[in-house]
Amino acid sequence: xxxxxxxxxxxxxxxxxxxxxxxxxxxxxxxxxxxxxxxxxxxxxxxxxxxxxxxxxxxxxxxxxxxxxxxxxxxxxxxxxxxxxxxxxxxxxxxxxxxxxxxxxxxxxxxxxxxxxxxxxxxxxxxxxxxxxxxxxxxxxxxxxxxxxxxxxxxxxxxxxxxx
Numbered sequence: 001x002x003x004x005x006x007x008x009x010x011x012x013x014x015x016x017x018x019x020x021x022x023x024x025x026x027x028x029x030x031x032x033x034x035x036x037x038x039x040x041x042x043x044x045x046x047x048x049x050x051x052x053x054x055x056x057x058x059x060x061x062x063x064x065x066x067x068x069x070x071x072x073x074x075x076x077x078x079x080x081x082x083x084x085x086x087x088x089x090x091x092x093x094x095x096x097x098x099x100x101x102x103x104x105x106x107x108x109x110x111x112x113x114x115x116x117x118x119x120x121x122x123x124x125x126x127x128x129x130x131x132x133x134x135x136x137x138x139x140x141x142x143x144x145x146x147x148x149x150x151x152x153x154x155x156x157x158x159x160x161x162x163x164x
Contacts, residue, residue: 009115009118009132010110010111010113013136014110014111017110017142020139020143021103024051025096025099027146027161028149029162030158030159031092031156033091035156036048036051036092038156046089047092047149047152049083050145050148050149051092051095052090052095054142054145054146055095056071056074056077056078058138061134061135061138062102062105062106064122067105069101071098072090072097073089073090073094076089110135113131118131118132118135122134
């Protein structure tokens with residue numbers, strides 16, 4: 001794992017980015033596609049939506065850093081779109097392929113992001129904050145969402161997520 005970021009503020013985020021990269025594959029391991037849209041009669045976000053939203057988040061962050069790539073399921077997730085009833089979300093292999101595609105590109109951008117860019121203010125309807133805070137939030141959300149999928153594994157009677 002080569003981490004020599006331009007910004008010392010990014011070091012910890014890159015460690016977590018690499019951990020989350022591996023955990024994404026681990027938390028999805030051995031899941032059957034027919035189970036990934038299961039909500040167990042709740043309003044909770046299911047595995048397919050959670051996994052797709054993580055992929056979308058990485059593509060969105062890459063775009064904030066100057067890229068123009070789009071996830072295969074962009075239409076289902078763009079503009080922070082929530083879960084949609086009566087929609088069958090893509091198979092996990094679609095998300096895994098996109099994860100494999102975006103991860104090295106985004107990692108390189110995060111590794112080389114400069115202080116001026118980290119301080120750049122992002123504008124969204126009703127709010128604004130620095131890019132650094134967006135990266136902070138995304139890192140937190142990746143961990144949180146992987147944890148939600150890990151819980152779904154247990155609720156759907158799968159083996160626990162493996163960390164190695």
